[in-house]
Amino acid sequence: METKSEHWPLLTFKEYEKDINPNPTYQRSAVWKPDQKQLLIDSILRKIDIPKLYLRETNTNGFTYEIIDGQQRMRALWEFLLNKYSLSEEAEHVLVGDKLFDIAECTYEQLPSKIKVERIHKYTLDVVIIQQATEDEIADLFYRLNNGTPLKPAEVRNAMPGEMTENIRLLARHKFFSKVTFGNFRYAHDQVAAQMMLLELNGGSSDIPDRLLSKMYADYQKKSPKTSIERMKQILDILDKVFPDKTRLLNRAQSINIYLLMSFISASNKLTKTFYDEFLKWYQSSEAKRLQDTEYKLFMSSAANSRRSIEERFKILLLDYFNSFPSMATIQLDPRRIFDNNQKIQLYERDKHTCQSCKKQVGEFDWHADHVVAWIRGGKTNSQNGQVLCVKCNLKKKDRLW
Ligand SMILES: [Zn+2]
Numbered sequence: 001m002e003t004k005s006e007h008w009p010l011l012t013f014k015e016y017e018k019d020i021n022p023n024p025t026y027q028r029s030a031v032w033k034p035d036q037k038q039l040l041i042d043s044i045l046r047k048i049d050i051p052k053l054y055l056r057e058t059n060t061n062g063f064t065y066e067i068i069d070g071q072q073r074m075r076a077l078w079e080f081l082l083n084k085y086s087l088s089e090e091a092e093h094v095l096v097g098d099k100l101f102d103i104a105e106c107t108y109e110q111l112p113s114k115i116k117v118e119r120i121h122k123y124t125l126d127v128v129i130i131q132q133a134t135e136d137e138i139a140d141l142f143y144r145l146n147n148g149t150p151l152k153p154a155e156v157r158n159a160m161p162g163e164m165t166e167n168i169r170l171l172a173r174h175k176f177f178s179k180v181t182f183g184n185f186r187y188a189h190d191q192v193a194a195q196m197m198l199l200e201l202n203g204g205s206s207d208i209p210d211r212l213l214s215k216m217y218a219d220y221q222k223k224s225p226k227t228s229i230e231r232m233k234q235i236l237d238i239l240d241k242v243f244p245d246k247t248r249l250l251n252r253a254q255s256i257n258i259y260l261l262m263s264f265i266s267a268s269n270k271l272t273k274t275f276y277d278e279f280l281k282w283y284q285s286s287e288a289k290r291l292q293d294t295e296y297k298l299f300m301s302s303a304a305n306s307r308r309s310i311e312e313r314f315k316i317l318l319l320d321y322f323n324s325f326p327s328m329a330t331i332q333l334d335p336r337r338i339f340d341n342n343q344k345i346q347l348y349e350r351d352k353h354t355c356q357s358c359k360k361q362v363g364e365f366d367w368h369a370d371h372v373v374a375w376i377r378g379g380k381t382n383s384q385n386g387q388v389l390c391v392k393c394n395l396k397k398k399d400r401l402w
Contacts, residue, residue, distance in 0.1 A: 007124040021063035037076035153210035154187035162221035203400025339369040355390035368394040
């Protein structure tokens with residue numbers, strides 16, 4: 001890797017607009033708000049120093065350069081030079097020589113000529129050009145340059161080179177994500193797409209914190225889980241068809257819920273032409289009811305990314321769905337999902353306060369009531385199908401949902 005420093009007049013950037021790739025794969029999306037853009041231009045007009053830009057020489061996709069650091073600054077600059085926004089109405093006058101110039105609410109074109117010439121045309125920006133760098137060197141440089149500003153985990157993952165990064169990036173651009181409630185601010189779509197992928201890889205049963213998402217990116221750096229990717233694409237296609245428009249009923253947790261439910265249903269049912277519309281109507285009306293339910297609300301809000309919350313939400317949805325569409329019910333689910341207090345007292349006595357797996361004694365509140373045959377496989381919530389398991393053994397018993 002070689003670097004050289006240059007001073008570029010600001011207008012060079014306008015000339016080079018088509019030559020510089022502002023969105024190479026490791027870059028963050030544009031996140032600057034209007035006042036941040038205005039502040040940058042205001043600084044330039046007052047001859048205040050602004051940080052260097054890092055460009056990489058490249059010959060890909062028809063670009064000569066790609067931006068490594070300074071994406072937001074460069075976009076703000078381009079947009080201003082193309083008259084896409086104006087300066088703040090509160091911008092103070094700028095002093096050139098002994099004369100004050102009013103710049104408030106000016107676009108580039110509207111700036112007084114003296115200001116344009118003295119402060120824009122004559123301004124040069126320090127640019128560092130990177131040559132002959134490998135992908136790893138660039139990723140490393142990107143990390144270092146961003147050391148000062150805390151990157152969101154999803155942004156760091158997006159800068160990791162590898163197969164999974166590429167796949168998640170594509171999946172997060174699927175049309176389905178234009179229907180969800182949340183925007184792609186700081187890679188929120190990539191975040192949720194990665195969570196769906198991790199769940200897909202684990203048959204729907206997994207915690208999905210950032211730590212495990214990063215591990216998944218690392219595990220699949222050199223290979224792709226092709227079946228899971230293909231499957232996830234199919235589910236997103238179905239969901240895209242179900243939701244013709246953007247909806248308020250798809251926040252992050254709801255998107256995960258609906259993904260799991262659809263993954264489950266479509267694996268065991270052939271979807272008819274009328275399915276999509278019926279499903280949407282069912283989801284809209286039943287979700288409004290579920291959101292009134294204390295238990296559902298709890299799993300939506302507390303530890304929402306834990307395996308338990310995700311599974312419980314999925315089970316609640318699945319039961320509701322099967323109740324509304326009995327012909328789609330591939331399993332006979334017990335309407336009662338969890339053991340009640342009386343059943344727990346009975347199980348505890350019957351199993352003699354002992355974990356049925358490791359045979360250790362457990363305290364009265366230190367165990368889980370476990371379904372021998374999983375509820376999701378049609379296991380009943382009764383004493384014949386119940387047993388005492390210590391917390392450790394219960395967490396080890398990891399049932400895939402499909
Ligand atoms: Zn045990």
